[in-house]
Each structure stands twice: as C-alpha cells, then as structure tokens.
Amino acid sequence: MAAISIAGLTHSFDGVPVLRGVDLDVASGRLVALLGPSGSGKTTLLRLICGFDRAEQGSIRVGSTIVSAPGVHLPPDRRQIGYVPQEGGLFPHLSVADNIVFGLPRAQRKARHRVSELLDMVGLPASFATRAPQQLSGGQQQRVALARALAPSPALVLLDEPFSALDTALRQETRQAVADALAASGATALLVTHDQSEALSMGSQVAVMWHGRLIQVDTPETLYRTPVTSALARFVGEAV
Numbered sequence: 001m002a003a004i005s006i007a008g009l010t011h012s013f014d015g016v017p018v019l020r021g022v023d024l025d026v027a028s029g030r031l032v033a034l035l036g037p038s039g040s041g042k043t044t045l046l047r048l049i050c051g052f053d054r055a056e057q058g059s060i061r062v063g064s065t066i067v068s069a070p071g072v073h074l075p076p077d078r079r080q081i082g083y084v085p086q087e088g089g090l091f092p093h094l095s096v097a098d099n100i101v102f103g104l105p106r107a108q109r110k111a112r113h114r115v116s117e118l119l120d121m122v123g124l125p126a127s128f129a130t131r132a133p134q135q136l137s138g139g140q141q142q143r144v145a146l147a148r149a150l151a152p153s154p155a156l157v158l159l160d161e162p163f164s165a166l167d168t169a170l171r172q173e174t175r176q177a178v179a180d181a182l183a184a185s186g187a188t189a190l191l192v193t194h195d196q197s198e199a200l201s202m203g204s205q206v207a208v209m210w211h212g213r214l215i216q217v218d219t220p221e222t223l224y225r226t227p228v229t230s231a232l233a234r235f236v237g238e239a240v
Ligand code: ADP
Pocket: 013, 014, 018, 036, 037, 038, 039, 040, 041, 042, 043, 044, 045
C-alpha cells in the first residue's frame, strides 16, 4: 500500500483553479521530489496534505488514514506528518534536544537516547543536544529540523524547499545528510523544490507540477531523457 495516496485533488483561489485534479501515490520508504516552476501549485498541494487548507474536491490518504475527503478534514496534528519548513523554524529559546522532542507525547520527552539516535541519523554529534539553535550553522539547523520531524516516526515527512536559504557549499553537504537520514530512517518523504538539479539528484522519483497538474511522475533518468513536453524539456535542461 502506498504511504500517501492523493486522488482527484482540486483547489482554487477566488474562483481561479490552482490545482486541477492531482493524483499521486508514493510508495513506502521513497523520497519523491515535487518539482515545478514558481506558481505551479506546489505550496498549495503541500498545505492541503498538511491540513492547513481544506481541499475542494478529491481525497488524501496518509498511511491507512483518510485525512481529507468530502466531509473529512483531519486537523494537521492528527495526520502523522512530519514537516520541515524552508528555514527550520526551530524554537530559539529551547535547546536542540528540547526542539527534537517537542512534538512527542509528554511521557516520551525524557527519552534522551532517542535524541542521540536522531542526531546520529542526521549526521550530528550527540554533544549538540545541549546547544542552542543559534549556535548551529543554517545547514545544521535544517538537520535538527529533520530530526524533530522524524522523532514521532511519522507516516510521511514533507520538506518545503529545505535548502533554499543555504549557500551553495552548505547546500550540497546538507542535501546529502538529509538524503542519508531519510534513507536510514526508512521514512517516506515528499520534497518540494523549484531546483531541477536538486530534484534530479535527490528524488528516487520526480513528480512535476505544471499549472496545477502533475504532468509527469518518473525516475530522474526517464524524466531527463524523455520529458513529456518541450517546455518541461527546457525547464529540466536548465539543471545542467
Ligand atoms: P508554488 O508553490 O509552486 O510557487 P503556489 O501553490 O504558491 O505555487 O501558488 C499557485 C498559484 O496560486 C499562484 O498563482 C498563486 O499566486 C496562487 N495562490 C497561492 N496562494 C494563494 C492565496 N492564499 N490566495 C490567492 N492566490 C493564491
């Protein structure tokens, strides 16, 4: 069974269609890159999956739970989704460890071995647990944000342009660390990006959003060799 299954999703703003019937299945343990130009509808799709907005039509299943369907709208905190925003969103007044356990049930927040395990998964030393977020680089903060998202073992992790605020050198290193951590955790993940090379290098599959539709969902190789439209060919070609 797919870890997330989206069927016939539509959404509009002020009568203007923004999502025009989106279908997507992501198999368990996969990292799928959601790639598309600015304004194509990626953020809107992400917000509907998280539950920040309510879909007009269609359905979303996460794990075995229907989280969105006609007459069904589960609140974000009941969707078993981990979220990594563009710029970590770590709480500056909490230590790294307290940030990581923040979303866990109270009884589990004392489990410091889980903090060490998660820090190790994202490639950071256990000694970082007591640091304040401001003592870390932007890339390290994003890794902590991923550790926090993974802490409750969510059915799905959503990453929203997580490297866009990093400089080029840090971006490469952080991409690798994030890809390794997701693979080690076995998490299913959807990574939103407008960066073609990021999508092609990180996704086991790339789903291309274009004017509110997913026009191609393929492996990076197939997408690169046989893009379905000439406009997409030009867009993907900009990656090299
Ligand atoms: P992307 O994330 O791919 O850049 P978005 O999902 O942010 O695309 O936006 C898709 C379209 O929806 C754009 O035309 C954008 O202007 C419009 N849009 C997004 N959010 C709103 C909103 N809250 N109100 C009105 N229009 C919006």
